[in-house]
Amino acid sequence: MATWLLLCCLIASSLAAAAAGDGGNQVYIVYMGAVPQRASPNLLQESHLRLVSTVLKRGRRAGSVVVRQYKHGFSGFAARLSEVEAAALRRKPGVVSVFADPVYHLHTTRSWDFLQQAAVKIDAAARRRGAHKPAAAAADPSSSSPDTIIGLLDSGIWPESPSFNDAGFGPVPGRWKGVCMAGDDFNSSNCNRKLIGARYYNESDVRGPSQSGGGSPRDDVGHGTHTSSTAAGNAVAGASYYGLAAGTAKGGSASSRVAMYRVCSEEGCSGSAILAGFDDAVADGVDVLSVSLGASPYFRPDFTSDPIAIGSFHAVAKGVTVVCSAGNSGPAAATVVNAAPWILTVAATTIDRDFESDVVLGGNNSAVRGGAINFSNLDKSPKYPLIDGAAAKESSVSDAESASHCEPGTLDSGKVQGKIVLCNHSEGDTSKVVKADELQSAGAVGAIFVNDAERSVATTYLDFPVTEVTSAAAAAIHKYIASASQPVATITPTATVTEYKPAPVVAYFSSRGPSAQTGNVLKPDVAAPGVNILASWIPTSSSSLPAGQKAASQFKLVSGTSMACPHVAGAAATVKAWNPTWSPAAIRSAIMTTATQLNNDRAPMTTDSGSPATPYDYGAGQVHPTAALDPGLVYEAGEDDYLHFLCNYGYDAPKIKLIAASLPDGFACAANASAALISDLNYPSIAVSGLGGKGGSRTVTRAVTNVGAQEAATYTVAVSAPAGLNVKVTPTKLEFTKSAKKLAFQVTFSGGHDAAAKKGAMSGSITWSDGKHLVRSPFVVTS
Template identity: 40%
Template sequence: MEHKIYSYGRSINAFAARLLPHEAERLRGLQGVVSVFPSTVRKVVTARSWDFVGLPLSAERNITVESDLIVGLLDTGIDMDNPIFNDKGFGPPPAKWKGSCDKGDNFTGCNNKVIGARYYSNGAAPPYEVVTPADFEGHGTHTASTAAGLAMAGASFYGLGKGTVRGGVPSARIAMYKTCWTLSCTDIDMLAAFDDAIADGVDIMSISIASNTVQTYYTDVLAIGAFHAMRKGILTVCAGGNEGPSYGVVKNNAPWIFTVAASTLDRNFVTEVTLGDGRKFPGSTVINSFSLGRKNYPLTDALRAANKSTPSGSTISNCDAAALDANMVKGKIIQCDFFDPGSAELAISAIKGVGIIFSESSEEVKDHNSPTPIPTTVVTSKQAMIINHYINTTKNPTAVIEKTKIVKQSAPFVGSFSSRGPNPNSNTILKPDIAAPGVNILAGYTRLLSPSGFYSDKRIVNYNFMSGTSMACPHVAGASAYVKSMHPHWSPAAIKSALMTTTTDVVENGLYGGPFAYGAGQMSPSTAVNPGLIYDLGEPDYISFLCNEGLSGSLLGMIVGTGPVKCPNYSKPNYNMNYPSMQYSGQANSTNPTINVVFTRTVTNVGHAKSVYKATVKRVDKGLSVRVVPKTLKFNEVGEKKSYKVLVKTNGTSSVPYWSGLLEWNDSKHRVRSQIVIIDESSPL
């Protein structure tokens, strides 16, 4: 077929081709064709973080096994010149490795640390891009170093966050599959990369990519690829998306995918602006690495600095380049009404302005920050009014923008941008699954782009701060690899269960969410290596799940990849799939004010041979009753399985359209936690 782009034949039986609509329709009707669906465009979703989650560099490690683990990433490429990927002390790649290393500009080749680097440009790379595994965005270098980068002491971003930057499994190998170009990624490229990664021998997949829309399981290439990876014993970890804090927007929701929310560290950034009269305002949103060197600079605002012949359509208050008079800006700090760095920072830098004070449109203080190319800060709208009054009532107004400093904060809480549940695909599976550090994360960065992303910014750094569920995802991928290094034969579901049931609490910060923001809670990798009990799942369980979701025959075959699949005559309801969390959706109304459900679960003892676990239910919302039967589980040997039931009943109304509680099994040595969530369908979120 001359229009064929890819042939996926090693793990996934499919091909990609350029077809006209009528050709696709004709192909869809041919015998033996399971499905035809269009390729969509997706986007990537953008230190002491490992110490913060309790996995210090000194943690117990199985170095021999860890060095044979391969973390595969679908991302924007990798910068091999970053020292965090040097291979000093590494032996040759593991014998199981079957991958390769593509050549390209600005790419020095692979080594014994980064053992593979491929690029896929049939779907996404525009003509002006350099087709190479090299990272021109910084995203892939950042995620790869977070998952498995070397430990680099003394790292910082111009003195901010100084410490040791490293990955969760510093001894593991990295395989980069470049599927994203200028922060866009297409389905056909990602499926090709997935097919290769599975065949290449990776152990953990880290994918910091989310679709723009909710997709069905049978048209979602990440869900399809992850299913085939699961069959080969590979756990796929995915970002949940950056569309929060609204409800119901979380992505990558298949139960065989490990879906990650972004949480904060116990530090935040403040960029103060000090007026000439001594008043200080603690700005946020940006990371200003610049020190102005002297105390006072002339201060003006956009209206005073406006060009008298401003073209029609120029936005003065946003500091639009065409709206400003260079003579009125040179050597001054300028106040702009709205946070619009894309045009203002470049414009003011070009006409020799000293710095910018932006204003947010609300009083909300942002919980994530980005580097700027010139001295910049962002204040609330109320603070901006005070500053503007000072400018217009003072003969010679002055100000100084201080270098950003770090302040302590209560943590962890889920970032405002992190996508929340409930799961838009399945109302019986709680998503996201878990929270991990994803706000203001310092990690490796490409030397092919400035830290601010502006080409006028000529700085080059090895480390940079980035925020997003993209940054949280490789934390969980690294943690999963760490657990796998201690338990090489555990299934993907067992590793996922170990991390989900050993979480710590998340701080509520007043935004939408609860369990829909953080899932099981904040990951705790060092605890997860000894979880006590696990909830295991395999391919038959997931097929049963899909059958209950209404998929059968060819639709089910689209995911499984073996042609039409026959569903079993009976399968337990999906809320009773052996998932580590429990969720049910029902309707309560005036004639039937209660929702009743019985969850059944089976746990496997992976702790001590002789152990007794007792059940406790905690943090139960008003109007929810939870009873566990039996309340005690006695084990006599490792590998023994025990089942239990959780009887849940609502009575009354919740303060939000759902109720939640926490089940904990405890044997005095292990705490095995499961979130319980009941959704009231009659009160939509």
């Protein structure tokens, strides 16, 4: 992987303490909740300045310390303050929270074809079970209304990419209020009828002139160009990465418009810029926001000090669907981020494409299957001496284990020169790319990394012949080395393999549930392709081109939940285009309840380690874009539902009144508000904690709204539950009519006779069906 992607995968988040002058001041965000009714942006700006002036020392002007103001979707500002001034503002009436400006990091074709092909196979299996494919699925879901607008908070965009050509697009929708900001190497003519808006938030304005990047909507990282083309890029024939993954690259909602909000640079994504992006996107008129970035799972800000939670809450309240990446800190449990219940949170899975690069052994020319991206020019015949790292240990190095992992400084260059070196690789090692560079510098002709966890993610090594094999495959290589007096081998250049099985599997890096903040809301929500995704990229320098290539590829293969997020954003835009009056909750529900849990072997999905996947890995399952257009029933939720969630989360009524745009007179949190009642949020999935053993019981309530073509419809329920858990749904039949479009039901979970023996999470599902639609809700119950 490129260095920037490794940084993205680490998601190392820290609080920014940028100095501004000589007083030790730093940037703080002052969040003041919803915009008051009948308050104009100008009035808000003035009120912000007046407020901050009340805590400043004589000689400091409010206009010189306030660096950003939020006045459309919500109220607040960012300012350079001392710790004392920030503390004083926390005590002011009307202030929800004051927190140091955090720096978040990016969570960093065939994928859409795979989703469509998989959908056909899954639908065929569903028909055999007595259900039917929705009529809408007969159409191409990417051919939606051209008036749907997808906004992205990301690293910018490369407007010259063919993915953003506006040929065939009509006039920009009249409701669009955004702008195309001029900046470094970017002007208004770079926008068009496809790329209709571009904004940037210059970090030097906030953190001083020493901060690079951010002075233009133009992408100098590549991440934003990749995600925006994945969500809404045009169909581009003949796309490939130097011949690999060849085909037509296209976005999930190719007819949608794109608006880029550059909130990230190579240094990261500041919270103050993220909030500004949300604020502007709401005012500009986007329909869907794709946010492939987040905090570290080990830095868990409260909802009122998390820029993504704050911005997305107010965006959803304004009718904007917000889709976020789940994070790249898997496979450890409880690492999912962006877990607020108003966010659609996305995990990452593989697709049915592999990048195969084999090891051919001497003797009988047997091939050991491996995978990576290299453009090897080695001879096809196995004639290169083969040695493992431990045997090439530098004599002064005592640590044979480090040498077997080919850690820098542990190998004797004389022993590896002209040879292919076999290296173990584990989590926590020096990066494979660094190891490969060291081996190449020492004169090795190639390398083989034994790597179980990351095998499914194709690392790019360009001209240096490197491949990666599993430990099971490596056993054959070790056996050959031990048995041959002069072991030799070769490494084949990468070849693209399609219809690879099994797929999808949950990627090792994809962050897992349960959420440390919202254990009674099941997260992530859904999974989508996020491994080796081909999409548009920025031009690269000639020094990084493979041998014989004269021009940089316009496309690149990248992995991360960053890549999964825009797949779901594209699907959400399509659902919105087909159902323009639907709320963000209805769109989320449609995507979740129609998700699939089978792979292309028609077997239950697994993780890439081979273990059975659970809702903590993939939420409701793999997104099924066509079925989501006609889900039958949806679970609705609005701002009031989320406010009651905040009550149960622990906020008091005065704070909630500041957060909300408007509340009924006399609004109060229930006297029995508690975290356990979060399970009653009308969510498309169910999470219950603290059930207890035998005799323990918990009942939750849900309501579904009929959005099918038939007003009169009867749905019956089917329950799939594990041993040790009793699940009862009441009633077992829902009869919808013209006057009864929304009906409620209850689910009671109780411990069975062997519940005491059950530890950990127990998962299953509740599925409503009218013979045409399957409306599935996963559940997870912990004792």
